[in-house]
Amino acid sequence: MRPETGTGEGRRVWALAVALGVAGCGRAPTVTITAPTEGETVAAPVRVTLGVVDVELAPAAENRPGTAHHHLFLDVEVTPLDASIPAGATGITHLGKAQAEWQYDSLARGPHRLIAVLADPAHVPLKNARADTVNFVVGPWP
Numbered sequence: 001m002r003p004e005t006g007t008g009e010g011r012r013v014w015a016l017a018v019a020l021g022v023a024g025c026g027r028a029p030t031v032t033i034t035a036p037t038e039g040e041t042v043a044a045p046v047r048v049t050l051g052v053v054d055v056e057l058a059p060a061a062e063n064r065p066g067t068a069h070h071h072l073f074l075d076v077e078v079t080p081l082d083a084s085i086p087a088g089a090t091g092i093t094h095l096g097k098a099q100a101e102w103q104y105d106s107l108a109r110g111p112h113r114l115i116a117v118l119a120d121p122a123h124v125p126l127k128n129a130r131a132d133t134v135n136f137v138v139g140p141w142p
Helices: none
Strands: 004-006 012-016 030-035 046-053 067-074 092-095 101-104 110-119 129-138
Touching: 030 110, 046 067, 046 110, 067 101
Parallel strands: 030 129
Antiparallel strands: 004 012, 012 129, 030 046, 046 101, 067 092, 067 110, 110 129
16 A cells, blocks of 8 residues: 655655665655656657655665665556565566666557656665656657
8 A cells, every 4th residue: 555645736656665775864765757747748759857865876786775776667556565676577667777867769659657666776665765656648749
């Protein structure tokens, strides 16, 4: 279960309670999808940009405590929040080099839902982190 709180413009942010977390962080680490925006109609390719607060982004391979990297869930549900996010699963994109941008080159026209989740170096969602969800449409363009 995820407690949801509105953040304006239809965007939803919810707290993720999981077993592992960010050491020494007084506030909840938060990821925000800055593009596309909620309800936006976009053309392919779709460029996703992400912002974070209260956590340092670092490549997963560095395996440094207190850091995180992004995982994107496109048109799929978030995996169990107390387990490692699987590699290679359909609809899940792992941004393990600490990227804050991603491009989907061939999304089908129509509605899509994107969820951004912060995970630790073991790919487990951060304790008490706030994820972000955006619904957008890939539209027909001349």
